[in-house]
Amino acid sequence: MEELFKAAEQETRPDVRASVLGLPENVDPENEGGSRPAPECPSRAGYEGQPRSTRCPVGVFVPVRSTPRSGSEQRTPVSVGAGRMRRMTSATAADYGWIRSSSSPFAHGLEVGYSLTLVRGVSPSELFRIVGAEPRGACQGLNELIEAQQEFLDGYEEWPEAFLAGAFTAQGEGGNWTLALEFGGDLGTRPRLMEALSAGTRAVSHSSNGGKPMHFFHWYEEGELRTTFEWPADRTGSTPDALNPLMLEVGLNPSGDEDPDVDRKAAVLALTERLTGVRVTEELLAEAEYQVGEVPEEPVEEWQGITIDVTDAHGEGTHVRLRRDQL
Template identity: 60%
Template sequence: MTTATAADYGWIRSATSPFRYALESGYVLTLVRGVSPEQFLALAGAEPRGVCEGGDELIERHQELLEESDGGDGPYVLAGACAVPGEDGAWTLALALGGDSWPPGFMETLSAGTRAVSHSSNGGKPMHFFHWYENGELRTRFEWPTVRSGSTPDELNSLMCEVGLGLTDDDASRVDLKAAVFALAERLTGVRLAVEPMALAEYRTAVVPEAPAEEWTSITIDITDAYGVRTYAHIENDG
């Protein structure tokens, strides 16, 4: 079993990280067991755009897609999917750039009979979500680790603590939450992500239909200033 922690994913914000662009543009990263990249994209209803070599080319193709849209109604989201080794067999990694969610009902369908783990950001704005699905059921979901939902919102508590996602607001403010979420995804899948494999992978690409914004019950504003001081505020949606 993997022992990943947030410290293993400090690279995601480095200058050489292929993931920096994803954080800036918005992304969804999903890992699913036993579903091929081709099956994944077909289930998402995505329009195939061929194969690209490496993370840099995936980013270039997303930028080209934005130029094609030229400020219009889209599409804006490009997904790249590839096979990766993980726990109990083959997994697919899918990275969608330019969006923060898959089409409605997709994750339930994708995870039927298997496990799927997903995390996302809406790019520059303070909304970051984590989802764990098992056999079509949303088991645990959170934005801020102290506010969880799903059918088993507390089942991951011990793992969350081990990777650095503290269960008190004070604990959670001491760690890079995005790095810790990467580590939590690894704990649940056995898939270790690193700079070079992501940069060199062969991705099957496709344009993803735009999904409506995820309905939210609360958001947490989490800002780190130039001196390393973190400030956050939790806001409930009473509407």
């Protein structure tokens, strides 16, 4: 039976999964006891090569094993796009306590600032193409990536108008995800880039500006910012409350004061895992082979003039608009 479930997990077409498991064709393996027709979906083997418009819709997943996994391996799919929130993993803040260790590969990011972005179904090379990055070879492990970033900065007298990002492929919900990590950059916080990266898929990011109390979380779906926050109780986006059940489970309070015993940053990493299925570990970050790209800074629009607010002698307010050539 274990072999049957392994075979079923390799196939994303519900009718094929039903056949592998010996179920009638009109039975959906994900709907326990249900007999509604399963939705059509291209096979996993063809997933990566399909245009985004023909990929599996959000909410179609492989069946859950009938024999529960033990401990942290227990996983149930999460479906946000279908309007219902189900657990994909059981991760909580406690699973990410390692980020505070002085020897942690994540400690450098917390000190100098970082952005970590996960995008489903987009390869590292495609991610760099979308964000307009120039390829800069590869780094074996996080230490090499940090050294490459430092050498890059040392080549400029002032802060450069670009930064290095490292990216690699990780397994998660729905197949391959690209994890992009950079120090001192802002790839995961730029709306234009995140909208482009999440077009037809999902992208999740979290970041810190290093040492200062500014830590952000962003969840994009189908090119739309669904939920973002710095403080869990102050959320914005098109669906600011959609993640509230998951936030509570990982240790974040979406409606009030924070629990002083919960590490908010660790809880954000756990929330990211709940949405992506990617478990970020010390070993994963330390040992991955990173493709490296030089990401340009966001272009600044050239200003055309200024507006000056003026209050006259009678207390009436007005404003004066001056063109650039008038200054």
